[in-house]
Amino acid sequence: MPERVILGASGLSVSPVSFGTWQLSPRFWGEQSKTTLLKAMRTAYDSGINFYDTAEAYGDGYAEEVLGEAIQALPRDEIVIATKVFNHFNPDRTRYPDLSPAHILERCDLSLKRLKTGYIDLYLLHFYDQLTRLAEITETLENLRSQGKIRHYGVSNFNVEQLRAARHFGNYTVLQPPYSLFNTQIEAEILPYCQAQNIGVMVYSPMHKGLLSGKYSGSESFSDFRAFHPDFQSDRFKLLAGKVQQLKPLAEAAGVSIYQLVLAATLAHPSIHVAIAGIKTGAQIIEATAAMRLVIDRKTYWTIRKILDISEQGKPKDASGGVK
Numbered sequence: 362m363p364e365r366v367i368l369g370a371s372g373l374s375v376s377p378v379s380f381g382t383w384q385l386s387p388r389f390w391g392e393q394s395k396t397t398l399l400k401a402m403r404t405a406y407d408s409g410i411n412f413y414d415t416a417e418a419y420g421d422g423y424a425e426e427v428l429g430e431a432i433q434a435l436p437r438d439e440i441v442i443a444t445k446v447f448n449h450f451n452p453d454r455t456r457y458p459d460l461s462p463a464h465i466l467e468r469c470d471l472s473l474k475r476l477k478t479g480y481i482d483l484y485l486l487h488f489y490d491q492l493t494r495l496a497e498i499t500e501t502l503e504n505l506r507s508q509g510k511i512r513h514y515g516v517s518n519f520n521v522e523q524l525r526a527a528r529h530f531g532n533y534t535v536l537q538p539p540y541s542l543f544n545t546q547i548e549a550e551i552l553p554y555c556q557a558q559n560i561g562v563m564v565y566s567p568m569h570k571g572l573l574s575g576k577y578s579g580s581e582s583f584s585d586f587r588a589f590h591p592d593f594q595s596d597r598f599k600l601l602a603g604k605v606q607q608l609k610p611l612a613e614a615a616g617v618s619i620y621q622l623v624l625a626a627t628l629a630h631p632s633i634h635v636a637i638a639g640i641k642t643g644a645q646i647i648e649a650t651a652a653m654r655l656v657i658d659r660k661t662y663w664t665i666r667k668i669l670d671i672s673e674q675g676k677p678k679d680a681s682g683g684v685k
């Protein structure tokens with residue numbers, strides 16, 4: 362039987378690893394082979410994944426289009442598709458936030474068309490829109506739900522107050538926040554709130570955009586958006602990549618790769634139901650799928666956390682000069 366978890370109050374039964382399709386956004390990741398990605402999406406299903414994450418923002422609809430093509434060969438009722446709405450797209454490829462009711466209705470139809478499906482399992486607000494009332498947004502989502510165009514709805518990138526406010530108006534059952542063992546900010550408030558409210562949590566960038574995979578030494582250079590990302594720059598990149606390399610003995614002892622060790626440790630958190638792995642190839646999704654079968658014991662978990670702890674990095678030294 363394939364591994365499944367229940368995604369909080371949505372009740373959706375999904376694989377703990379979701380196939381992330383942001384990699385089909387050329388402006389961030391450069392051109393990827395469509396053939397390779399189509400095959401990887403099929404490989405994902407064959408190896409036990411049933412959950413695919415996309416957004417119309419990824420390649421301005423391109424990721425949805427490719428996913429739509431891939432799922433034609435898959436049993437629709439066995440897979441779960443999450444997509445997101447937020448942007449108004451200008452002809453010159455600039456964008457601005459727009460979650461106004463008419464715009465959501467229009468964008469939802471376009472997503473359905475690109476995905477070549479009659480319904481979206483999980484429709485997420487990609488970010489918080491300051492200019493639209495949550496009551497109006499929620500009414501629109503309920504309208505889409507009653508028409509059968511979406512089955513469930515949730516949010517992404519909301520802070521705890523925004524999430525609380527949204528839930529005052531409607532049944533937002535899923536949150537998609539950023540989280541990795543290098544970026545654990547949501548542990549303070551968001552994850553306890555989600556646990557108490559039974560909100561399904563699907564975290565994005567669990568490998569810190571590849572940095573936690575263990576394949577970088579800190580001296581590599583990038584032609585994609587990582588060329589400008591602060592964690593991939595000179596000394597900081599070396600420091601972080603060096604910490605990841607320290608996980609090697611633990612990974613070897615467990616008979617897995619560093620990538621798998623980190624992904625499994627991410628999923629060990631009881632408030633996190635799903636990790637969305639960003640995927641470029643079939644080999645990458647196979648490696649990720651194997652990680653969801655790995656159980657990390659407490660001692661190993663806290664050893665990993667200690668090695669990857671960067672909370673003190675960059676803080677001024679105290680009067681003792683850091684010597685205790």
Ligand SMILES: NC(=O)c1ccc[n+]([C@@H]2O[C@H](COP(=O)([O-])OP(=O)(O)OC[C@H]3O[C@@H](n4cnc5c(N)ncnc54)[C@H](OP(=O)(O)O)[C@@H]3O)[C@@H](O)[C@H]2O)c1
Nearest residue numbers: 381382383565566567568569570571574637638639645648
């Ligand atoms: N809601 C939002 O605002 C939001 C934002 C960002 C992402 N997301 C979603 O979350 C997904 C994941 O985020 P992310 O792309 O940042 O994910 P990630 O899993 O942190 O990093 C993905 C990168 O890791 C590398 N990688 C993947 N599998 C690997 C493997 N087996 N071994 C070694 N390296 C591997 C690949 O890049 P290289 O091979 O080039 O290193 C890949 O592009 C996205 O695809 C998207 O669906 C959502």
